[in-house]
Amino acid sequence: MPVFRLDRSLQFPPVELSDKSGLLAVGGDLSLPRLLLAYKEGIFPWYGEDDPILWWSPEPRLVLFPDALHISKSLGKRLRKKDFSVTMDTDFAGVLEACSTIRTERGEETWLLPEMRRAYQKLHDAGYAHSVETRDREGQLCGGLYGVSLGRVFFGESMFARVSDASKVALVHLVQQLDAWGFDLIDCQVQTDHLISMGAVTMGRRRFLSILKESLKHPTLKGPWRPDLQPDGIHRKRA
Structure with a gap:
């Protein structure tokens, strides 16, 4: 499959034309x-420091x-100990920065470049x-995550933890809050053992796009978000 080069026009090629790795297009911009x-079309940007802007639509997709x-059981115990306090939309810039710097501190490449x-x-x-x-x-930021919300879908982007389980606690808080708000799906993008252990599953692109299309018919819950639940530590399974 060819990889498409974007110009200034606000459009993407059909996602079915992505290559085997999920890469769909190159170029364009990061405008709002x-x-x-x-x-809205099931595409996200992801690229390294020496790359042009790359746009992806993987097949299959990891979702929760x-x-x-x-x-x-161990995470449930940690939640009940209340070692952490959890907030939403109180330090977006801090979470972005931490998601980027924690990788560079480990000697890994980060895709969260300044323009991103x-x-x-x-x-x-x-x-x-x-x-x-x-x-x-002590009130120090020690974990978190961020993503994008449209309709009833949350697109998870990145997470970090400086203390064991801190990012997992953030994810539990997010998922249970989204469940209470009636969200349909969390897009986890690509497969990781960490997310699979917490209930994420792979899904074909066609089904993912079908769910996304229906979910986008609902209004977007715009921020800032304020949680009205506390994580309960209950083990939940889909019926």
Whole structure:
């Protein structure tokens, strides 16, 4: 399959034309309208420091149904200990920065380059991107995640933890809150053992896009988000 080069026009090629790795297109920009269009079509940007902007639509897709969350016994115990406090949309920039720097501190390449962080900050300022912050008992940011919300779908982007289980606690808080708000799906993008252990499953692109299309018919819950639940540590499985 060819990889398409984007120009200034606000459009993407059909996602079915992605190559085997999921790469669909190269170029374009990270403007707010283009990012919103990309997510609505099941596409997301992901590239390294020496790369042009790359746009992806993987097959299969890793997703998590909110009511299929799996909480292990050890994580449930950690939740009940209340070692962390959890907030939403109180330090989006801090979560972005931490998701980027924790990788460079480990000697890994980060895709959260300055221009990418600026783009997601604009999405946050417009009410579409959200963060979950986990803080220790001293109030220090020690874990969290961020992503984009459209309709009844949350597109998870990245997470970090400086303390064991801090990112998992953030994810549990997010998933249970989204479940209470009636969200249909969390897009986890690509497969990881960590997310599979918490209930994520792979899904074909066609089914993913079908669910996304229906979910986008509902209004987007724009930010800032304020949680009205506390994680209960209950092990949930989809019926």
